[in-house]
Each structure stands twice: as C-alpha cells, then as structure tokens.
Amino acid sequence: MDIKSIQKQLADFANERDWDQFHNPKNLAMALSVEASELVEIFQWLTPKQAESIMSTDENEHVKEEMADIMIYLIRMADKLNIDLERAVTDKIVKNGKKYPAKS
C-alpha cells in the first residue's frame, strides 16, 4: 500500500473542502474511534460463528467501508503527526514478541 500517495490524496481532499481546520489529532482520534464502533455495531448481536461468515451476507460492502474509514483516519492522522505507520507497526510487532513469548 502506498501510504504517501494516499496521504497526498487525503490532504488534497481536506483542503478542497476547507476541512483541514477540523483535522487536529484530537478530533481525528475521536473520528477514528467512532468509525471503529460502526464496525463493531455490525457484529454486536451476532454469534462468533455468524460473525465469521459476514462476508457471505449483505453486510459485506458495509464491513469493507467501515474498515476503509478506519484506515483513512489512521493514515490521515499519521500524516498530521509525521508518524511512519509502517515502521510503527514493525516496531510494535517486535515489542509484542518480547512481551508475549511464543510457546515452545
């Protein structure tokens, strides 16, 4: 995924709509969490089994869109805060590996 290119698109998108004024990291974190809850809402009354077959239901586009919204706010926020998302992910996986050693 070309994060830089998506960040450029999202910055242009915000600028063309005068939305940049709203995109401080506090508001972006809130918006991200609201989108995460919209994803949760799709699954809230389902059994784990039903949840697993969500992509064979009418909700499949909805799931994709909510996941895209989360990604969009995450990428936008990383741009605003000058965070290298890929590196942050790689570093976190290493840290998790130390915190939770694999069973041998």
Place this chain on the structure above:
Amino acid sequence: MDIKSIQKQLADFANERDWDQFHNPKNLAMALSVEASELVEIFQWLTPKQAESIMSTDENEHVKEEMADIMIYLIRMADKLNIDLERAVTDKIVKNGKKYPAKS
C-alpha cells in the same frame, strides 16, 4: 507498506501462541475499538492546541504504539475476512468524493 507480508507475520504470531481461536471478526472488531479508545484517551483532556504538539511531549511513543495497535488489528481482520484493504481505501475515497463534492 507490504500488507501481505505483515499479514503473514501476524498469522504466524497468532499461531505460535494458539491465539487464532480468539481471532474471529467480532472479537477483532472489539479489540480494534478498544485500541482506538486507548488512542483517544491520550487526547481526552487536552485542548486542540495541546493535541497538535503531542509529538513533542513524552507521549510520542505512546501515540505511535496505539496507532500501530489499531493498524495491526485492522490488517489482521482484513486477512481473516479476505478484504483487500488498499482497494477498500481507494474505493472509499472515490465514494466520499461523490458524497461530499469539493467547493468550486
């Protein structure tokens, strides 16, 4: 960002710890939303101005780690649901462009 490669790492990570049993999409959506709230928590009592300079404070690593956690669950969930995240993002940006036309 090489999503496929990260997905492989995360799948191996889960398998080595017998965590795959917990990673149904309902639980992953919940976990993602919990991480999103941990990001929100960093900003909750800050003014918008203070939020903007968060990366010059002691919280900078914390912000990176919470954003990484959100990305990790999002990438893992996309793997489980067979969703092409990059495409989902691109499609959503197009859709948003139609929903919110730019000012001319």
Place this chain on the structure above:
Amino acid sequence: MDIKSIQKQLADFANERDWDQFHNPKNLAMALSVEASELVEIFQWLTPKQAESIMSTDENEHVKEEMADIMIYLIRMADKLNIDLERAVTDKIVKNGKKYPAKS
C-alpha cells in the same frame, strides 16, 4: 431514579421481543460502547465552546437520546450481572477520592 423499576421494564421489553438471547454481558458491553460513540460523534468536529452550547442547537434531542441509550444498556447490564449500580457509583467516588486527593 428508580433503577429496579426501569430494569423490570427493560426485561419485559426484551422478553416480548425475544431479545433476551442476545443480551449476554459481552454483547451488552459492545452495544453500550457503540452508543457511547454515537454520543461522541455529535461532538467530534466541534470546538469545546461549540460543544458547551449544544443544548441550544437542533442536536439537543439527539444528545438526550444517546445519553438515554447508554443509561439503558448500563441499567440492563447491571440487572443481568446482579450489580447494584448506585452502590458501585458510591464506592467508586470514595476510591477516586483516595486516588486523587483534593488540593488543600
């Protein structure tokens, strides 16, 4: 507020709709968090000042309804888990008082 009487109403409401099967504490906690995000959504792009005058806007009924939804799930969950909400609140205020001593 007569919690017991509201719990009775909510239990009847769920029974009459065969919803009791969905109301395990995991699902109720999810539903509660989704409602909390719907409340957050109302405020996400507002300045703190705009947020303070929300009740003089068209959103005033919306705010009330989202807060009611949160309370409803909280009261329902307390019923399911046999938790005395009033006592839990009183105990937590005492605990907070010890954790955060008042300035003298």
Place this chain on the structure above:
Amino acid sequence: MDIKSIQKQLADFANERDWDQFHNPKNLAMALSVEASELVEIFQWLTPKQAESIMSTDENEHVKEEMADIMIYLIRMADKLNIDLERAVTDKIVKNGKKYPAKS
C-alpha cells in the same frame, strides 16, 4: 438512585481538584466512551458463555468499577447539559416501543 445528590458530589469533587475546566461536554463524551471501551476490554476474548459467568471470576470488582465510571461520566455530563436523565430514559423506552413493536 439519587442523581441530584451524586451530581452535587461530582461537582464538588471536580471543583476541589480544579477539574471543572476540563469538563466540557466534548471531553466528557470522550471520557465516557473510553470507560465504555475499558468495560468491553474485559470481555473481548471471552466466549458468550464465559462472559455470562464473569461475576464469579476475579474480574468482578473490575466490571463494577468500569460500570461505575461510565455512570459517573453520564451523570456528570447530564448535570453540565441540564438534562433530566430519568426522563430521558423514560422517553427513550416509549420511543423504542414504537420503533420495535412487540411480537403478538
């Protein structure tokens, strides 16, 4: 539950700590949603069955405290916005009854 009396206690608590400045409705909604996620976190990897017996585990005090935190922010926010919580709940139950008619 005597909401008015709890509101008085919470207002005093905030005043004694100079916290009133942070308690605008936007911040309180965020804080409430963060507490809701802390409640969700307790249940995120549990099966529905395990969730149902949470009060017979070591997590029972934790559940009570998270639910109390949610209630505390809800009651505080209602005070700040001059909302009658009990009435909001009663009105919402009536509205839900119309939206979701009982099976006959």
